[in-house]
Amino acid sequence: MIVSLPQIAKLKERVHSRHTSLFTATLIVTSLLLVAIFFAAKFDLRKGLFRPRAAVSSSAASMARMPQLILWAWERPEDLTFIDTRTTGVAFLAGTVFLSEDKTITRPRLQPLRVPPNTRLISVTRIETDRRAKPSLSVAQQKETVRVILESINRPGVAAVQIDFDAKDSEREFYRELLFELRRRLPSSLPLTITTLASRCASDEWLKNLPIDEAVPMIFRMGADAQQVRGLLASGEDFKSPACRSSVGISTDEPLPSNSSIFKNRRTYVFNPRSWSPEAFARIAQEVQKR
Amino acid sequence: MTHKFPRIFIAFTLTFALLAFSSPPAQACGPDSLRAVFSYSKHPDLPLDGFARGRLGVLRNTYARSYLLVAYRYMTGAGLNADEQRALVSLWNERLQDSWEREEKGADALDLWLAARGKVSGADQGPQVNVYRRKEYSSYHNCSSDSFAFATRTLNERAAKYGATDQRLKDWVAAQDQVFANCSGDATIPAALPSDADSLARQDRNYQIAAANFYAARFDEAKQLFDEIAGDAASPYSKLAPYLAARALIRKASLNSDEEGIDKQALAQARAQLERVLADKNSSENHRAARRMLNLVSYRLDPEARLQELSRETLRPNSGETIRQDVWDYTLLLNKLSNEDSYSSLDERKYAEVPKTIKEIEVADWLFTFQINDKDAAAHATERWAETRALPWLVAALSKTTHDDPKLAELLAASEKVDRASPIFPTVVYHAIRLLIDAGRTDEARAKLDRVLSDSKQSSLPPSAANSFLSQRMTLARDMREFLRYAQRIPVAITYDYNGYELPEKAEDLAKESNTREFARARPSFDTDAAQALNSAMPLEVLSQAVAGNALPTHLRRELALAVWVRAALLDDDEAGRAVLPTLNKLAPELREHLAAYASADSTHARRFAVLFAALKNPGLRPLVNVGVGRLLPINERESFRDNWWCAFEEAATSDDQIYRPAAVTAAQNRFPAHAPLFLTEAQRLEAAREIASLARLGAGPNYLARQAALWAKNNPNDPRAPEALHLAVRSTRYGCVDKETEQTSRAAFQLLHSRYGETIWAKRTPYWFKGYD
Known part of the structure; x- marks a missing residue:
């Protein structure tokens, strides 16, 4: 087959054009790959680390199976043998971690807790920071706190973990790192939840991208934020943060939010400043049910 | 086209990458809430030495019972001697202490032990010691500061005797590490030493084995081993061992108590054991501890009898330092028997629900009557005063009665008879004045108050009481000048109140x-x-x-x-x-x-x-x-x-x-x-x-500001302040009080700003209006 010069020139042009197209295609694919990696990995340049996406799917499924009513059992003698475990779970304070300067001081729960067999339990660890001798928020403190939390779940019936920490702005990065480390070390099917100030749910971007299955907005003891949060709820608005929309936290000694939609299809956690009694439980369960 | 496309794509990817790498905006966080306390409500003025000495101020029924009990002592003439004052101030300071401070102090004894064992030549770091032992869903404080202090003392004595490099010392340390491993972990019992080992070393080891069993919650074994040690007259632990055997029984009872009730058998055995210790004159160094344990056993075995006993003991004059533990136990027992934890708030308490066992004891009845705010408590106080004419009941009745009480005249007449030098006088006169004010007898009230305030310069009233009187006097001001004189008061505390005890922040921290x-x-x-x-x-x-x-x-x-x-x-x-x-x-x-x-x-x-x-x-x-x-x-x-x-x-x-x-x-x-x-x-x-x-x-302020800013801008469009005012008004709806009108006022100001002043920097700085809740 004879190929003429013009044909060769055309061939060359076609080859050149193909090379160019190949190059362009490679560039496009590489770019797309980079974008895909970003979305998949949610990297954080500040730490120069690539973090795996939190394994939330199996834990989210586990969380969905938790009862819709959860009683907080705080550092008081609690006898909750009266509850119906099909409808009610218990989030018990397992221990408290206190961070002060370089120290990590821990105190386990010291008051007895009695629950019926098959109770779905959430092991709660509270973290407090010394307001006067500010903690250094070191890696060592993070590690020790994670260790304490992991130890706390080794109890029969524990079906989820909850962290209760009113972190200040300066403490958020520490908290965030802690949550990621904890999520990494927890069994993938064990849910990880946190409590949060209700006002954080109204506007806070910080809750986004945390490896948690739930953030429980505490609509009590709101202090300076009370007016803002009550106003939001009274106006029919919902919390901005999606993490805050699957549950709500209330207390037996404060009025419930007037907006009843905040309870619909949401898990309700209830705090009691005193030890629970069947009567106190019946009262609050009825109130929640009404809504 | 084919050349431009990759450049656009590269540009897009790079831009995206840059945006993705940027940090999220920092968010402002408000300060913790500092507040001023003008009169303490949870406890008397600090330092508490003054109260312990009888400077009672105006007694509040919101004080804890340990303070009210002391007031009762002063009202009935028992008072407190210097030792008792010191003992109770120490109790109060411990109770007011931040719980983490207590935790840290406990850790000090452990740190000292770890430091001491670390000095033993060749001794490694040793295992980590966790002082808590888990039991089901909770834990208990298994290894106390005393345990570590005792171990440290013993180690130092053995080091002095054997020398730091002696194998016997190292063996002792190794065995002690095993003992303390039981504080939180599975049973680790040191091995017994052979019969030909050094006798002191064997005695030490036998003690360590018994202690290990104790901490491992093997109480029957511990009891038996301590009994054996008690029978070995040559052992340096023979006098201590009987007491520790009782401790093993008590610990067993504590941990075995469940819904069926307490383990009375173990407690009864412990009681018998402790009584033997107390009867042994050669064991006097253990009597104080044994007495405390015996009180604890009585508290559990027969709380009502113990309540009677403590009601007498806490009022006994010159009881010395034992008053500390007695008051501690008494207040805990009162809490327990009255089921205090079942109330959502203390205001829910009703006098009718106070158990009969408490009401039958005069001082306990007074404590609850004084504290409870319902009508039954008020009626009971007046009734008891009418029956007894006793000072504590006068105080209770005065504090609860109202100006329309039929017995008002009698109560006020009785209050006049209380000596001005009496520790309870400020409380009595405060309520007398309150009643006079409520009854409209303002001149009488004013005269009384002026005398109190004048006297207070000499007698130095506690500041909380002084502020209470200033508050009363303010309401009786005859003109604005007088009003302002009494309206301004110096707070007794400036506090963040982290632990709810109204403890003041240190001046140097505030500075x-x-x-x-x-x-x-x-x-x-x-x-x-x-x-x-x-x-x-x-x-x-x-x-x-x-x-x-x-x-x-x-x-x-x-x-x-x-x-x-x-x-x-x-x-x-x-x-x-x-x-x-x-x-x-x-x-x-x-x-x-x-x-x-x-x-x-x-x-x-x-x-x-x-x-x-x-x-x-x-x-x-x-x-x-x-x-x-x-x-x-x-x-x-x-x-x-x-x-x-x-x-x-x-x-x-x-x-x-x-x-x-x-x-x-x-x-x-x-x-x-x-x-x-x-x-x-x-x-x-x-x-x-x-x-x-x-x-x-x-x-609400922001709504009003926004409306006014809009009104001014409409009427004065050329005022250079107008656009800035609108900008600030929109912003105020983000940062101030809001209500259902906020959305409308914020939006209106926003729209006016952009429609009339759209080219100004103020409009550019106002990209949003606010509903008020975000």
Whole structure:
């Protein structure tokens, strides 16, 4: 087959054009790959680390199976043998971690807790920071706190973990790192939840991208934020943060939010400043049910 | 095209990458809530030595029972000697201590042990010791500070005897590590030493084995081993061992108690064992500890009998240091028997629900009657006083009765007979004065108060009591000058109140921060009652006259002047506004420009706008005086927790608001104070009510500011302040009190700003309007 010069020139042009197209295609694919990696990995340049996406799917499924009513059992003698475990779970304070300067001081729960067999339990660890001798928020403190939390779940019936920490702005990065480390070390099917100030749910971007299955907005003891949060709820608005929309936290000694939609299809956690009694439980369960 | 495309794509990817790498915006966080306490409610004034010495001040029924018990002792003549005072002050200080401080102190003994064992030549780091042992879902404090202190002492003695490098010492340390491993872990029992080993080493080892069993919760084994040690007269532990055998039985009973009840058999055995220890004169060094344990056993085995016993013991004069443990046990037992934990709040307690066993004991009955706020408690107090004429019942009856009680005259007559030197006199006279005020007998009340306040300069009343009397005297003021004299009080504490015990922050800590520095030294401020009266019971005319005088210190005079200036603008009262200008020119130089604009304004509306423009630029301005510490920021700084401008006057008060927003004095109190100053004329009271109603109609501060800014801009479109005012007004709806009107007012200001002033920098700086809740 004879190929003429013009044909060769055309061939060359076609080859050149193909090379160019190949190059362009490679560039496009590489770019797309980079974008895909970003979305998949949610990297954080500040730490120069690539973090795996939190394994939330199996834990989210586990969380969905938790009862819709959860009683907080705080550092008081609690006898909750009266509850119906099909409808009610218990989030018990397992221990408290206190961070002060370089120290990590821990105190386990010291008051007895009695629950019926098959109770779905959430092991709660509270973290407090010394307001006067500010903690250094070191890696060592993070590690020790994670260790304490992991130890706390080794109890029969524990079906989820909850962290209760009113972190200040300066403490958020520490908290965030802690949550990621904890999520990494927890069994993938064990849910990880946190409590949060209700006002954080109204506007806070910080809750986004945390490896948690739930953030429980505490609509009590709101202090300076009370007016803002009550106003939001009274106006029919919902919390901005999606993490805050699957549950709500209330207390037996404060009025419930007037907006009843905040309870619909949401898990309700209830705090009691005193030890629970069947009567106190019946009262609050009825109130929640009404809504 | 094919060449441009990859460049566009590269540009997109790189831009995206840059955006993705950027940090999220930092978010502001408000300060912790500092507040002023004018009278302690949880405990007497600090330091507590004064109370222990009988300086009781005005006794509050919200004090813990351990304080009320001491008051009872003073009322019945028992008082406290120096040892008892020291013992109880130590108890109170421990109870008020932050629980983490206690935890840290406990850790000190462990640290000392670890340091001591670390010095033993060749001894490695040793295992980590966790002092808590888990039991089901909770833990208990298994290894106490005493355990570590004892081990440290023994180690030092053996090191002195054997030498630091002796193998016997190292073996001892290794075995002790095993002992302490049982504090939290699975049973690890040291091996017994052979019979030909050094006798002291064997005795030490036998003790360690017994201790290991104790900590491993093997109490029957521990008991038996301690009994064997007790039988070995040569053992250095033979005298201690019987006591420890009892401890093993008590620990067994504690951990075995369940829903079936306590393990009475183990406790009964422990009791017998402890009685033997107490009977052994050769074991006197263990008697004190044994007595404490015996009290604990009695507490558990027969709480009602123990209650009777403690009711006597805690009132016994000259009981020395034992009073500490007795009061501790007594108050815990009262809590337990009265089921205190079952109440959601202490106000729910009812006298009818107090158990008979408590009511049958005079002092216990008095404690609960004094504390409980219901009608039954009040009736019972008066009844007991009528029956006994005893001082404690007089105090209880006086504290609960009302001015329409049929027995009022008798009670007041009885109160007159209480000696002025009596520790309880301030409490008695406080309530007598309260009743006289409520009964409208103001001249009598005033005369009594003036005498108390005059005497107090010599007798030095505790500051909480002094403030209580100043509060009463304020309500009886005959004119504004007198009112202001008693309205200003020095707080007893400036506190963040982290643990709920109203403990004051240290002056040096307050001095470190710029926004709390001014509270490092004592200076007067307004308590809620004074602020209420100023904010909602007095007409502008009276307030502006008060500014002119010199009855207030500079900082409070400035505060009042600012409040009057803003209020006058809201009410279009030019006269009142002008009246405070000289004061503001002197005391608020940072507002110079705004004051000048106000002074030169040629109409009421213009003057109003001048003030509102100043308010928009100074979020701390409001038509109210602040309570306590007020806002912690200068008036031109915005506060992150929305304590900016003012809230609508008709909002309902909540406890949260009062604690966390002390500067925003809330509504129900604002409008209808319990005690409006007596010196106001009827016309002045009516004028005050009219003014408050007008202010209430204006709604929340930001809404009002936004409406006024829009109105001014519409009527004065060329005023250069107009666009800035609109911008600030929209922003105020983000950072101040909001309500259902906020969305509308914020949007209206926003739209006006953009439609009329769209090219200005103010419009560009206002990309959003706010619904009020985001």
